[in-house]
Amino acid sequence: MQRFALSLAASLLLTLPAAAQMPPSPAEVAQPRVPASRAEIGLSFAPIVAKTAPAIVNVYAMRTVQARRGPSLLEDPFFRRFFGAPNGPGFGGPSERIQRALGSGVIVDASGLVVTNNHVIEGADEVRVSLSDKREFDADILLRDPRTDLAVLKLRDGKTRFPAAQLGSSDDLQVGDIVLAIGNPFGVGQTVTQGIVSALARTQVGITDYQFFIQTDAAINPGNSGGALVDGAGRVVGINTAIFSRSGGSQGIGFAIPADMVRVVLESALTGGKSVRRPWLGASLQSVTADIAEGLDLPRPVGSLVQSIRPGSPAEKSGLKVGDLITSIAGQETDDPDAFGYRFATRPIGGAVEVSVIRQGKPLTLTIPLLTAPETTPREEVTVSTRSPFGGATVVNLSPAVAEELRTVEADSGVVVTAVAEGSPADATNLRVGDVIREVNGMPITRTADLVRATSTPARVWRITLQRGGRTLTAMLPG
Known part of the structure; x- marks a missing residue:
């Protein structure tokens, strides 16, 4: 599943005098509030759905698998002759069957680029995409990234301009914001559910390598995978990817991959890469437990302890040392190694990023170059x-x-x-x-x-x- 963020635009009347055309004060900026009247309670999300839904698609993935027939009387030569069953080495052996998977996806570019979950199209020999207006297109897999459970598809139609959803920034979300989940649960057709952002930066979920999810109580069910999590401005702030459930259905705990991670994968696909280009740290990190926090005289267990550093890595070049406690990156706090890994992985290649660390009780700032990991030895697969x-x-x-x-x-x-x-x-x-x-x-x-x-x-x-x-x-x- 996936997600994008929102922003509001303000406009000034041209008829106002120049002196009046001043930026609004913080008190004048619209703040989130509860409905104040029956009329406000009757407001609808229909305009947001009308804007976004045409870009939400159904993804059908098919793959051929070998299925071996179980034992039967017809494997006996006498019964084969009696019933006229075929003779030959293929009889009773492996047979081919088609496995089908159904999920959702989001068109993010008018040229026909679609983002979905990797698990939706994993192992597929053929992928077809169905639009909300019932048109269907074959699709090529441009890039698969199992580490984020994301994949990028390209619709096979060089002439059509497709409806595309706008990617937002997941960092603009706040807990309590209203969001919509759009997808195709259980294959019943495009469906919209509404809820709120229950939590941000949810780690320790165990879904992908980058544990940093948006949690929502919008109803998400099987088939929603790869669909959009949409904010109040109609922007995709996440890609819905998983649910926590004991019954197999929605129980109000769904997870979406943040739009900022989606953007990293999409940019790699646009440059023609077969894998995602990410910054390389070259260090292993450890979570801070309550005992470690007490030993380091920390007020609470937070941050990432540096366990080891690879020689010649960006971590070593920055001056990072074993035992350092990383507390933030680019001014954003990171509570654990999962949060740091996500923030670091979503930084653009090139340049550098500042990290705040505590070394022997003293705070300091280090600058880590944003470089890809080198392939020093040919793979020779x-x-x-x-x-x-x-x-x-x-x-x-x-x-x-x-x-x-x-x-x-x-x-x-x-x-x-x-x-x-x-x-x-x-x-x-x-x-x-x-x-x-x-x-x-x-x-x-x-x-x-x-x-x-x-x-x-x-x-x-x-x-x-x-x-x-x-x-x-x-x-x-x-x-």
């Missing part, structure tokens, strides 16, 4: 096809860029798993994306070519060492 515990795994050489993408910041070198084919030997071995392979049968693995050599000859027993989540694991597996 390989999908292992040999008969080994790694069969079906796709691996690449590790570099700062790859480590940043896969969140394996603790590893400096080696070979990292980027994909595991379902049902493959690697899947049976429980190999995971992000695992760093260190050693196979006593042979150090520093490049993907090393892994190919180490697994080229079958073995009766495989002794493998890998790094996962900061821990080194060693296992003995049968050949």
Whole structure:
């Protein structure tokens, strides 16, 4: 799901004298207030919906999967002959079937750029988009970003100018602001629900790598994923992405990805990139617990403690040190590493950003350059096809860029798993994306070519060492 912010415009009468054309005082600026009359209670959100709804679309994703037929009497040769069933190697084996996923999306550019959730189109062979006026278009996937659960599509029509929604700024939102959620819940058709912003900067949700969500009580249900969270000015302030529910339906707790993160992903798609360009910090951060706060003589547990710093990284160049407590970035407070990660990731590449830290009880300001992580070693991607515990795994050489993408910041070198084919030997071995392979049968693995050599000859027993989540694991597996 997704979101955008709002702003109000003020106009001055041209007939007023020049001396009267002064900016309004704070007291004169309209402030949020409750309805003061029956007439105000009867006001409608219809103009906002009429402005935004044409840009909200339905996204249909289709993919072909292999489905194996279950056992039956017709697998017996006698019954096949008796019933005239087909003979051959394909009978009773795998068959193809089509899986369909339904979600929502938002047209954010008149050329036909659509933002939706990555989980809506994940693994899709074909994507179609249906507009509110019933027109349908095939769509290409320009960019997928699993880390934010966002994807950018392009409608295949170079002539049509499509209705587009305006992106707002999620930083303009306040708790209590009225918002609308527009999407296609349960596939019943375009639906609008209304609620308020229940919370901002909601972290510890466990949905994406960047834990920083807008929480709303506007009813959000399956199928709303990828739809718009709209503010009182008709601007998209978020992309609806998930609900908290024990029943599968809305229970008044929905989450939307902030529009400022959506804008970062969209800009990367517009530049033709296949991945999102984000600033690289080169440091690992830790949340501040109550015990740590007491030890640091802090009034409350807030901020991000620097655990480690990669040599040559922007963090090191800024003068950041292990043990520093980061409290804000660009003047915005960051309560925990998730909040800092979001604020840092949404900064534009190039230039620098100031962060406030506390070092040994003293406040200071550091300037961190906003650079992308370098790919110091070519990826040399390989999908292992040999008969080994790694069969079906796709691996690449590790570099700062790859480590940043896969969140394996603790590893400096080696070979990292980027994909595991379902049902493959690697899947049976429980190999995971992000695992760093260190050693196979006593042979150090520093490049993907090393892994190919180490697994080229079958073995009766495989002794493998890998790094996962900061821990080194060693296992003995049968050949």
